[in-house]
Amino acid sequence: MTRHWLGLPIATLACSLAIAGADASRTDWNAAYPEKTAVLGLHGDAGRGAEAFVICQGCHRVGALGRADGSYPRLAGQHASVLIKQLTDVRTGRRSNPKMLPFADHQVISIQEIADIAAYLQALPVPATQGQGAGNDLARGARLYRADCAVCHGAHGEGDADKFYPRVSGQHFKYLLRENQLIRDNKRRNANPEMIGAIKNYTDADIAAVADFMSRLPVEMVKQVP
Amino acid sequence: MTGPRDLLGVLACAALLLQASPSAADAQETVKTVCAACHGADGNSTDPRYPKLAGMDQEYLMRQLKAFASGKRREETMSAIVAGIDPNDFSKLAGYYGKLKPAPGKVNDSRLAAKGKALYEDGNTDSGVPACTGCHQSDGQGNARFPRLAGQHQAYTLKQLNDYKSGRRATDPLMTTVGKRLTADEIKAVAEYVAGL
Numbered sequence: 001m002t003r004h005w006l007g008l009p010i011a012t013l014a015c016s017l018a019i020a021g022a023d024a025s026r027t028d029w030n031a032a033y034p035e036k037t038a039v040l041g042l043h044g045d046a047g048r049g050a051e052a053f054v055i056c057q058g059c060h061r062v063g064a065l066g067r068a069d070g071s072y073p074r075l076a077g078q079h080a081s082v083l084i085k086q087l088t089d090v091r092t093g094r095r096s097n098p099k100m101l102p103f104a105d106h107q108v109i110s111i112q113e114i115a116d117i118a119a120y121l122q123a124l125p126v127p128a129t130q131g132q133g134a135g136n137d138l139a140r141g142a143r144l145y146r147a148d149c150a151v152c153h154g155a156h157g158e159g160d161a162d163k164f165y166p167r168v169s170g171q172h173f174k175y176l177l178r179e180n181q182l183i184r185d186n187k188r189r190n191a192n193p194e195m196i197g198a199i200k201n202y203t204d205a206d207i208a209a210v211a212d213f214m215s216r217l218p219v220e221m222v223k224q225v226p
Numbered sequence: 227m228t229g230p231r232d233l234l235g236v237l238a239c240a241a242l243l244l245q246a247s248p249s250a251a252d253a254q255e256t257v258k259t260v261c262a263a264c265h266g267a268d269g270n271s272t273d274p275r276y277p278k279l280a281g282m283d284q285e286y287l288m289r290q291l292k293a294f295a296s297g298k299r300r301e302e303t304m305s306a307i308v309a310g311i312d313p314n315d316f317s318k319l320a321g322y323y324g325k326l327k328p329a330p331g332k333v334n335d336s337r338l339a340a341k342g343k344a345l346y347e348d349g350n351t352d353s354g355v356p357a358c359t360g361c362h363q364s365d366g367q368g369n370a371r372f373p374r375l376a377g378q379h380q381a382y383t384l385k386q387l388n389d390y391k392s393g394r395r396a397t398d399p400l401m402t403t404v405g406k407r408l409t410a411d412e413i414k415a416v417a418e419y420v421a422g423l
Contacts, residue, residue, distance in 0.1 A: 057360040058356025058359065059360070069351065098354075102403040103400060108399055
């Protein structure tokens with residue numbers, strides 16, 4: 001077998017491009033962009049955040065407890081990093097959320113206020129009053145959670161602040177249900193491709209079971225973020 | 227210990243006060259001769275087309291006066307009147323009305339008010355209307371950032387919400403969004419409810 005002398009470098013280049021491409025698709029969901037980087041670099045002040053959050057509580061409710069009907073998620077106790085990513089993703093069009101978009105607009109909330117709100121929300125208490133599912137398929141939910149979800153979202157649903165993986169414990173069942181469907185169907189747009197891959201073959205019943213299981217993870221098992 | 231610096235400060239303050247007092251008198255005069263015709267000398271207008279100003283936060287009222295002056299808030303009559311007022315008096319006029327005692331409003335249609343209460347406290351999750359309580363508080367008393375709504379004339383609240391909806395009033399991007407998401411029926415209901423707060 002003869003090979004042209006250029007073959008090896010070209011093959012190498014092609015390979016590295018392919019790898020770079022694959023890497024890009026894996027990291028795009030959490031790509032650094034100037035606004036997000038800027039907010040993540042700011043010091044958030046929880047006291048100021050409480051004031052800035054006033055315009056959010058008409059939907060997310062007092063104490064950021066969200067609504068059991070899933071229309072608005074709980075934000076209390078969520079990692080600041082996750083909140084910053086999601087809010088900046090929404091207002092820069094990376095995450096589809098037409099209801100929230102005007103309220104997250106640049107003329108409404110400054111980047112400092114995003115950092116402040118995130119600091120405030122992260123430290124809020126998470127009472128075990130979240131909406132739960134029917135509770136009739138919890139064995140399946142537990143099996144799926146342990147197999148596919150716990151690796152990132154943690155055994156207790158605590159998430160991972162450094163990796164931008166949200167805390168899921170204490171969240172409303174109906175919100176978890178809807179977002180999992182949107183992520184599986186690739187409609188949320190800013191989801192981690194690893195997660196899309198992990199649940200792409202989930203049936204609606206699988207999603208309902210695992211969302212139900214998540215909504216029942218004991219909130220007290222997640223230590224409050226300092 | 228008192229030094230020359232402190233004395234200088236006292237003198238400066240005194241000078242400011244002296245300068246301010248004729249303006250305060252002017253403001254009183256302006257209230258009597260200009261504002262009271264529509265808003266009432268006690269800040270509780272009787273004509274529902276004109277808002278009650280009594281008890282509204284001074285900062286909020288000042289922002290509105292500036293918005294009328296700049297054209298950000300459009301109301302031909304009011305803009306023309308504001309154009310004749312010295313902007314240096316805005317603060318005193320706003321302070322004057324802010325300190326007055328608000329008179330309660332009156333609910334005329336309690337069934338409509340009940341619908342308004344549901345919207346005021348819960349919003350509309352389908353259309354993405356936030357609960358009004360989020361910003362305006364459950365008692366509608368208002369503060370520097372968000373206006374007092376409690377006891378306001380139905381007709382006035384109704385017109386403001388419709389003006390946000392149409393884009394005629396553009397003093398707050400959030401309220402523009404809220405106005406656009408509210409239905410005509412919801413606007414009527416919530417205006418009825420806040421009149422009774």
